[in-house]
Amino acid sequence: MRFLMAGMIAVLLAGCASSTMDDARARTPNKTLTSAKAEQLVAQCVQFAWQDEAVFGVDAAAYLQSGKAGGYTVYTRSAESFVDIKAEASATTVRFYAIEDSSVSKRRLAALATCL
DSSP states (O other): OHHHHHHHHHHHHHHHHHHHHHHHHTSOOSEEEEESSOHHHHHHHHHHHHTOHHHHGGGOOOEEEEOBTBSEEEEOGGGSEEEEEEEOSSSEEEEEEESSOOHHHHHHHHHHHTTO
């Protein structure tokens, strides 16, 4: 019973994060960057960097999933910050979105920049 309840909660949270991300994607990203590295390497690096408890404390959760249109998405709890990473013609494009401009979102962007 606990497993079923935990599964239902995870599905509900994923649905909330997805709608938040879709709303954010409807506007211009906070920052667009490029990298010569492969999309999977950038995505894994961002996920690892965002899970650094020394930088983000107890809110050091980061999740990696396949992107809707290919590539990868790395996102935080409630999708407060997320990044879409996709290989394009000559480079890997990284689109960073933050729901609000805060010190935490700026630290997430700085951590992301170390992965390029």
